[in-house]
Amino acid sequence: MTRRWLVTGCSTGLGRALVERLAQAGERVVATARRPETLSDLADRHPDTVLALPLDVCDPVACAAVVATATAHFGGIDVLVNNAGYGQCGAVEEVSDGELEAQFATNVFAPWRLARLVLPLWRAQGGGHAVFVSSVAGAVPFPGLAAYTASKFALEGLAESLAQESAHLGVKVTILQPGGFNTPYGTSAALPRQRVDAYEPVAGPMLAGLRGMHGNLELNQPELFAEAVHRLVGLAEPPLRLPIGEDAGQFLTMALSARTKEFDDVTAARLHLPATP
Numbered sequence: 683m684t685r686r687w688l689v690t691g692c693s694t695g696l697g698r699a700l701v702e703r704l705a706q707a708g709e710r711v712v713a714t715a716r717r718p719e720t721l722s723d724l725a726d727r728h729p730d731t732v733l734a735l736p737l738d739v740c741d742p743v744a745c746a747a748v749v750a751t752a753t754a755h756f757g758g759i760d761v762l763v764n765n766a767g768y769g770q771c772g773a774v775e776e777v778s779d780g781e782l783e784a785q786f787a788t789n790v791f792a793p794w795r796l797a798r799l800v801l802p803l804w805r806a807q808g809g810g811h812a813v814f815v816s817s818v819a820g821a822v823p824f825p826g827l828a829a830y831t832a833s834k835f836a837l838e839g840l841a842e843s844l845a846q847e848s849a850h851l852g853v854k855v856t857i858l859q860p861g862g863f864n865t866p867y868g869t870s871a872a873l874p875r876q877r878v879d880a881y882e883p884v885a886g887p888m889l890a891g892l893r894g895m896h897g898n899l900e901l902n903q904p905e906l907f908a909e910a911v912h913r914l915v916g917l918a919e920p921p922l923r924l925p926i927g928e929d930a931g932q933f934l935t936m937a938l939s940a941r942t943k944e945f946d947d948v949t950a951a952r953l954h955l956p957a958t959p
Contacts, residue, residue, distance in 0.1 A: 685915065686756040687711045688749070690739055690796070691766030693720040695865030696815065699904030700763065703912050705732050712752040712759075714739075714766075739766045739792035749799045758807055761915055762800050764793035765815040769867060770829040771889055772874030773881040777829045781874055789833035794840055801848065809852025811915055814841040816857050818925070818933040826885030830871075845922055856914060857923045861930030864901045868892030902927040 687704060691697040693715035701713040701721065705728045713721050714737035721734035733755055737748050752759055770777060770785040777785075797812055804810035819827060820834035838857050845855035871892050895901060910926050925931050 683916075684709050685760040686752070686758055687761045687763065688714070688752045688759050688796075688800070689763040689765060690714050690737060690792075691815075692734075693717050695867060696860065696863060696904050696907045697763075697765045699908040700765070700911055701732065703905070703908035707912060709912075710756045712748070712755065714748055737766075739796070740787045742795060745792070745795050746799060749796070749803075753803060759800050759803055759810065761811045761813060762796060763813045763815065763911070764796060766792065767815065767833075769827060769871035769892065770833075770874070771826055771871050771885070771892070772829065772876075773826055773878065773885050774828045776874040776876050776878050776881065776885075778875060781872070782829050785829040785833050786836070789830070790836045790840065793837060797840075797844060801853070804848075804853050805851055809854070811854040811856070811920070812841070812844060813856050813858060813911065813915070814838070816841075816859050818859055818861050818930050818937075820857070820859060822933050822937045824888060826881065826888035842922070854920055855922060856920050858907075858911065859923060859925045859930055859934060860902070860907060861925070861927030861933060862895060862898075862901045863907060863927065864895065864898050864903055866896050868895035902929070 687709055689697060689700060689711060692701050692713040697715070698720070701711055701724055704711045705724055708731060710731045712733045712735060713724065714735050715721060716736065716738055718734040718736045721732070725732045725734040733752075735748055735751060737744055739745060749759070767789045770781055772781070793814055800810060814837055816834045816837050819831045820838045823831050841855050841857045844853070848855070868891070907926055910924065914920050914924055925934055
């Protein structure tokens with residue numbers, strides 16, 4: 683069975699690898715990027731199944747136009763993959779209002795907007811699959827990545843709410859939680875304009891780790907992500923959450939264990955607010 687996909691953030695990394703995998707499988711894909719020329723080779727090799735379109739996900743008019751074009755070109759959309767995103771580095775004190783707003787505009791508001799645009803199509807056709815690319819940072823806070831972590835926590839809240847609201851319409855929702863991957867994510871992460879030296883002991887090592895991700899062959903490779911997503915969408919009952927990469931499972935297990943222990947400790951100590959009179 684071939685499906686009709688709309689994928690954002692496809693110029694490099696995970697998005698590019700996913701489009702390559704889908705093209706190999708004969709899936710029909712509208713691949714979007716701010717620089718669609720980065721996808722011209724795929725579109726040239728697969729002219730009947732891959733359509734590359736320019737898209738700034740922060741532009742509401744452009745988002746509506748891409749959904750309309752995708753629908754007209756392939757007759758509908760079966761899978762939306764909200765992959766476009768970036769990392770804003772910086773401790774809480776360092777990140778400005780503008781930097782925080784830009785982070786949420788790309789990582790939260792844009793996926794919300796695109797989901798809202800495709801939902802009328804899915805209600806009409808009886809279903810669809812919304813895939814949100816989160817991160818282990820959607821459950822594990824990292825020092826020096828406060829804005830990015832907050833945006834991924836918010837993205838997961840959006841996806842969980844959508845799953846509850848739209849299941850009766852035949853809509854499936856999956857949150858992807860990748861671990862560390864060999865992609866340009868770390869080298870393209872934005873630095874805050876304001877730097878506070880007091881946070882260097884915790885934020886510095888995090889930044890160094892991010893900058894060292896691209897080209898690190900010991901990390902997960904993008905092809906693993908692409909294969910996992912392609913298999914995921916073929917499942918009759920896909921999971922709400924899918925960790926991708928062995929390190930993802932380790933991070934998420936530690937985070938869940940820590941929260942469970944904290945809850946158990948608080949409960950055992952009976953640290954409850956007094957009942958309302």
